[in-house]
Amino acid sequence: MSQPQDHDPELALLEQAFEASPGNLALAQLLAPRWQRAGRWASILEWLAPLARSADAPAELRACVQQARQALGGHTGHPGNQGQSCDAAQNPAQNPDPKASHEAHESHESHETRARTSATSQAPAFLPEPLPQQDDLQALSQFAPWTAEHSSVRLADVGGMDALKTSARMRIVEPFARPELFRKYRQKAGGGMLLYGPPGCGKTYFARAIAGECGAAFFHVGIHDILNMYVGNSERNIHRLFETARAHRPAIVFIDELDALCKRRDQLRHSAMATTVNTFLAELDGLGADNEQLLVLGATNVPWDIDPAFKRPGRFDQRLFVPPPDAAARAAILQLWLAQRPLATDVNDTAIEALAADTPDFSGADLKALVEDAVSALLQGVLQGESERPVCLADLQMSRRRMKASTTEWLAMAKNYVEYANEGGDYADIASYLESSAAVTSKKRFGFL
The missing domain is CATH 3.40.50.300 (P-loop containing nucleotide triphosphate hydrolases)
Known part of the structure; x- marks a missing residue:
């Protein structure tokens, strides 16, 4: 094709198919409006104009070719008349004069040659601008290390x-x-x-x-x-x-x-x-x-x-x-997410440690969601007319009752791999964790057992 670079990957596939089968009218009908929108007039004249001269060429394809000729400053006849002359050139039965048929054919060929070599082709004003040739998606990724601020975690x-x-x-x-x-x-x-x-x-x-x-x-x-x-x-x-x-x-x-x-x-x-x-x-x-x-x-x-x-x-x-955090880690995570919030006196270290012990197999994301849920419920009450107050232990405990560990499903799946696909010992660490975990205790049975 004359302009292989294009934004549309579907267009690239159509072009490859048409290049392999240039006489396919169905593919030509699909390509014509896309090339028309992109302002690819030279491609239309080079590849589609020969098909437009066939007797069974659709009117839309002939109109597209005619528009390309107009855009490139060539023939300005009516698409219908142009289609008739094309048919006459292709069908000797409709044009008994062989000399006239030969002259018409040469006229079309010379015009297409001039159109392809035109260096100043411009699309009509009512059509969108041609798409840029360089596709940003083709650009390779750029990689750079994180700054010292991002790498300050220990x-x-x-x-x-x-x-x-x-x-x-x-x-x-x-x-x-x-x-x-x-x-x-x-x-x-x-x-x-x-x-x-x-x-x-x-x-x-x-x-x-x-x-x-x-x-x-x-x-x-x-x-x-x-x-x-x-x-x-x-x-x-x-x-x-x-x-x-x-x-x-x-x-x-x-x-x-x-x-x-x-x-x-x-x-x-x-x-x-x-x-x-x-x-x-x-x-x-x-x-x-x-x-x-x-x-x-x-x-x-x-x-x-x-x-x-x-x-x-x-x-x-x-x-x-990397298992779900243990009790000490859960307490540290709760402390982190409760910091900088107004807390009641009953939300102390002892209460947080007890709450951490009551959240086995909770992930760090689960604990964050627990705190956020408790605070959101408190704020909802305040917005409905209740008096402002700090977060108390009852808020956290109520939020705990509404939530369950999101890791349970993953641990159940991992248990199946440990039992049935651990011949090489790849999941020995998971097996050790599951032995001390209360999340998955019952063995799945199959059939009616």
């Missing part, structure tokens, strides 16, 4: 989860802080680590704390930064991300919702995603590059959907289960 700011923080410090923080010691034992800082667990439990916040402890450049990458609708651009975005991160080492790349990018290839519906997965694997292996002091952190709620190739040693071989 592991001490994470309430509770002492065992998880100890594991992260040994596996991640110390190799970055003391690279000489680890290099002596042929251990490198970097690699890949997968954070997994139920939603709302602070995986993203925990990753920020790790970056703050390491003093490393932190790249927070969403799936929208990687995936692109144009074939090949997703792979280029992955390569650009790793090249940028290597230039800022020591660096941590955090990819949220990793399962959308690293989905099992036997579950992919589109073959284009398979090449994206392969490119990501190659970048993790550091083929042709050095990934030392480059840590790739991934977070997911469905670790069982991650392609097994990502879990082998050297890639995301280190995995940390």
